[in-house]
Amino acid sequence: MNNGLRITAYAAALAATFGVAYGVGNGVDPLVAAEAHPAPERDGHGTEQEGAVGAGGLGVSDGGYTLELQTPVVGAGVRTEVRFAVVEDGTGRKVTAYRREHGKELHFILASHDLGTYRHLHPVRAADGTWSVPVDLPAAGDYRAFADFTPTAEGARNLTLGADLAASGDYRPKALPAARATAMTDGYRVDLDGGLKPGRESELELTVSRNGKPVTDLQPYLGAYGHLVALRSGDLAYLHVHPAAGGPGPAVSFAATAPSGGTYRLFLDFRHGGKVHTAAFTVEAGTPAQPEEGRAQSPAPAGHAH
Known part of the structure; x- marks a missing residue:
């Protein structure tokens, strides 16, 4: 009997996947001033929590904008074009004007719910406001897509919105890597x-x-x-x-x-x-990273060149 579970679009929200930490990026950008972009922490209903500090990506909507993920399911190990848009609440219009921050109009992050797979992707925006980017996720399970951006509309602030994305296929859970320095x-x-x-x-x-x-x-x-x-x-x-x-x-x-x-x-x-x-x-x-005495490396690589 196959010990793996078959992840489908129906069951994907219950799954988690592990892979190798992986980042994607190209191009050399000029240096800009360092800054952080925290967003208020929100509960499961998208409501801001009192006293929360620096957490974002917990809600699909915030600040009058919603992340519309048009490709919520992909196949594990299959290169797929993921499409999404940021829309204005109330009007439903896709946002087409963004403030460039750190060389990009929008930063798109994909991470598995087990935090084993991570990708920083650079999508391309069409004139109508639809973003697209090719994605090849290594394993089945439940992923989170983050869009980090600032609209140019008056009064708009930096936002990080999050939406769930599923990769269908055989699901085989692994443990989160131990804390090491x-x-x-x-x-x-x-x-x-x-x-x-x-x-x-x-x-x-x-x-x-x-x-x-x-x-x-x-x-x-x-x-x-x-x-x-x-x-x-x-x-x-x-x-x-x-x-x-x-x-x-x-x-x-x-x-x-x-x-x-x-x-x-x-x-x-x-x-x-x-x-x-x-x-x-x-x-x-709350716990400082502990160095590994007598060891020159962690057991497994944390990423790949690209």
């Missing part, structure tokens, strides 16, 4: 110093090395020398931060505020040698 990706070693603090800003410093030597010539990616996304295990609350001013390595520092205690998965995108690499870490908010 070292990750290996594409031959690079990334060391994490610092941790997340619930409701308080804290510093995260990530240091990149290769073959035992510090990397001092990181290349700009999305307007900075590093790009960090944090997702909370369980509900996938989204925290998007950017590095403080600094040079091209080996260390890149970030200021981040965890909306609550719990387990988070950090995804660092950095560019070197003309390619974008992704390193992933599991972090317990």
